[in-house]
Amino acid sequence: MKPSPAHFLQSLLHIASLSHEARELFAGKAIFQKVKKADYLLREGQHCHYIWFIESGACRTFHYYHEKEINTGFYFENTFLTNLNSLRNNVPADYNIQTTEAGSLWKWHKDDLFLLYSQSPEIAAFGRQWLEHLFIEQEKHTHWLKTNNPEERYQSILDTQPSLLQRVSLTQLSSYLGISRETLSRIRRRLS
Amino acid sequence: MKPSPAHFLQSLLHIASLSHEARELFAGKAIFQKVKKADYLLREGQHCHYIWFIESGACRTFHYYHEKEINTGFYFENTFLTNLNSLRNNVPADYNIQTTEAGSLWKWHKDDLFLLYSQSPEIAAFGRQWLEHLFIEQEKHTHWLKTNNPEERYQSILDTQPSLLQRVSLTQLSSYLGISRETLSRIRRRLS
DNA sequence: CAGATTATGTGACGTTTGACACAATCCCTT
């Protein structure tokens, strides 16, 4: 039996429903991709042509500022990711997408994606609902950054997604929290 | 001639195209609303039933934390706003939407919106493209918060949207920048 | 227009954070 992402897409049903037929149509355009650790899916300055779905493994998004890496997102199994600004607006990407673990991905070319949107109202609705979900999560993340101080931000990671700490380094996490590596290390000491 | 939001929707064509027919269909469900300064469109704990379009005036989104207001967004003419998490997921809102200037709005009930999505693929596509735009802006805002220090954040407001300073108080702006009112005041002195 | 209210500026001081340097520990590969 040929591998297919249709099965994995089922795990997204909490975000948006998708009929069997639509899943097959969507899956029909998927391209399978094995990745090693630290592979780049996209580099700053390049144009983003794909959306990816993580079957296994993990990815991060980051950009450079003053020669330092600023990590802005971590992505794990059963999630989509892309650089939407580059994909949609045909501009060079202003951040990198890199794997942080070996694994396997499915990807869709943007031309196929837009075609699927126009062919299937159901897939278009799925895309919209995925974006709603993305935006809501991003908005929550922004509010969280503005509302909590560094110690509270770390504590909430501990409380709500402790698995994140098992899969990303503290150095990577620190810029995600908006603080220095050393400060995060001291917060950890205080809280233990 | 009856007032209509169809004309104002034209100003959104840079985000997504919409035919005359679709605009009329969309506008047909719009409800006009005059607002005074400091009116609440939505309060924390309430359920959000509408999306709004600002014809004139301005709004802010904010929530309370430790008895302080945290401002998370400012919205002006020709923009949509809503509490998408509450609207979409039928949960109580976790932030307020309040006008900061008197003006006039158009609003759509969520039931009408979802109906329009299902009736018109073009409006559905418009909704998706609006969400893409929203998400991209929110993502940029998050990256900006993580990348820049308070002085750089204020400077970039000066550089890229100086009009914001004419329309929101420094007290409101400070929590938006993630700093205290006094620190913002001192940054202003340093930069002048 | 006057009084009240709100917004903004500033001084003082304690706390937190970042930067740099270096030590300790963890892991990854061979």
Next chain:
DNA sequence: AAGGGATTGTGTCAAACGTCACATAATCTG
């Protein structure tokens, strides 16, 4: 198992920030 590179912890110090208190300026309201 050992070596080497990466990650994490920690000491020191200067700079940045928050908080409290109060002064000044701007704005609102009747």
